[in-house]
Amino acid sequence: MADRAGGPALDPTLSEWLKAREETHRHLGTIEATVDAGWTQRLADLLATEQSWQAQYTELVALGTPGRRFPTSNR
Known part of the structure; x- marks a missing residue:
């Protein structure tokens, strides 16, 4: 999905x-009886990456809305 005026494409960001x-989900599926520091660090890194990509996607989606701001949640 690309901006009609030749702006940024959403598909690459959504894909990432x-x-x-999916990577976070797979990592969570590897949980064992004991969770060590390495596993915890990897999860923290994955969640930070996911949050970053989500923020970028939200910003791109907002470009096509009035005021270029994503609406606040009703939740």
Whole structure:
């Protein structure tokens, strides 16, 4: 999905965000009886990556809205 005026494309960012989410999901599936510091650090890194991609995607989506701001959540 690209901006009609030749602006940024959403598909690459969405793809990377979904990839980060899938990687986090796979990592969570590896949990064992004991969670060590390495596992915890990897999860923290994955969650930070996912949050970053989500923020970038949200900013890109907002470019197509009035005021170029993503609406606040109703939740």
